[in-house]
Amino acid sequence: MYDLVIKNGILADGTRAKRKRADLCIEGGIIAAVCERFEGEAGQVLDAHGQIVAPGFIDIHTHSDASPLIQDFEPQAKLFQGVTLEITGNCGVSTIPSNDRYRKEINRYYQGTLAIPMGALELREDSVSDVAKRAELAPPSTHYGMLVGHGTLRGSVMGFGLRDPEPAELEQMEQVLDREMKRGAFGMSLGLIYPPSSFGKVDEIAALAKVVKRHNGIVSVHMRSEGPRIFEAVDEMLEVTRRSGVHLQISHLKLMGRPQWGRAEELLQKLEDARAEGLTITCDQYPYTATSTSLTALCPKWAFDGGLQKLVERLEEPTPRLLSEIRAEMENRGGAEAVMIVSTMDHMPEANGRNLAELSELLGCPPEEAAARCLVKSQGSVACNYFCLNQEDMLRIMKDMRIAVGSDGVNYPFDSAVMDVEVHPRSYGTFPRFLQTVREHRLMPLEDAVYKMTGLPAEILGLTDRGVIAPGKAADLTVFDENAVEDRCTYLDSNQKPAGITHVIVGGVPALKNGERTASKTGKILLHTT
Incomplete structure (x- = not known):
């Protein structure tokens, strides 16, 4: 007898294959069978009622580093969107590898700049393995994977100085990065508008990128400019990629400021030309025309x-x-x-x-x-x-099949007593908003849209056990109504649950059932393997 069976679903399996009707059988947190019609018994049966059954959505760009560690309340914003895995440590800032020298700046960033209501939480972990162990003791509701923030790495070794590293300091950064990659980090992130990451130059960044390349990780980047000097900023990162051979992941691709509007095609062609050289380049994007930062x-x-x-x-x-x-x-x-x-x-x-x-x-x-x-x-x-982006550029970028969906948001709680400030709606609505935008503008087949939220980010991260629906894959799944899914947030009222997300399965167990939170907490810290 299977633990869980999802019946009467329309399968969009994360590969871009044409949708089909199917029942899913789950055992021990793994998809055991995909069949046309299941007639046996199961510990629990969920009826999809003809809705879309997809792999759990992967949010490849988030700032939810503190979320899996918070115990005072439960962050739920991503779960209600159908997200089962978040990648944290983006834009050059991560909770690790920290030390006494830099920890005060890290705590200040997460609690202040990101407006995370952390309660009594103080970030004290020094390594990927420390975070994984802490999450084992009190599992989160969804999964997390981690990047090493270049700013955190640099700050923990050099402090906040506007200078190049000494040879011994660069060697120390390389050693620490190598250690964290061995312990399970998925790569390194750059935040080239955020000090101290922005103090780094090409030689330093390329040297560190070579370490990431040895472990088959990615380098994600908030580029040095997304506005007037965006093409120069792309050139800088292409140089890093040429020198290191690393997989480059450009974060929240966009054209910021009216003088750049209308140049999306030119920007995408520049990236395509670089791929023709043999460089590996992917991107992510959120479906809003306003950005958010400090x-x-x-x-x-x-x-x-x-x-x-x-x-x-x-x-x-x-x-x-x-x-x-x-x-x-x-x-x-x-x-x-x-x-x-x-x-x-x-x-x-x-x-x-x-x-x-x-x-x-x-x-x-x-x-x-x-x-x-x-x-x-x-x-x-x-x-x-x-509010500095253009919708036509956003829609053109969205159609590119090498660009995954990433919220650039935080897994906040819904409790207004805890979350008493308004934030960018992307934290609460990115994935429903993406599906809603695809539907309303007829941008692509639903199967392609699902791929951009599942199979594509899994490929970028080197995850072979999830991101698609097939026997033997992790049973992280999202069931949604393709005609009703929508983002209900506004910029002045961001703390709203989306519509149309029916069931979310994490590790083979329903975490969201008929749109309501269950008591399960089966998330964990996923570790990258080389």
């Missing part, structure tokens, strides 16, 4: 020399040069009206929900000075949405 993204990298506290000190009495560079980057991102403050962690509540134009009027100063004042009052912990 307000500190407006500040030049030289102002971060010495760390976030040094930036705040410089902003207390900003020089004309600093204000000028903040203003220039603000214009690159769409101007003062396009920068909406989401959270100041209660330091400046009057700023929440206002754009910089409105805040400057409230404070009686220019927008760049308003940004500086807000950062000072909030000690650098200000989350923002930037």
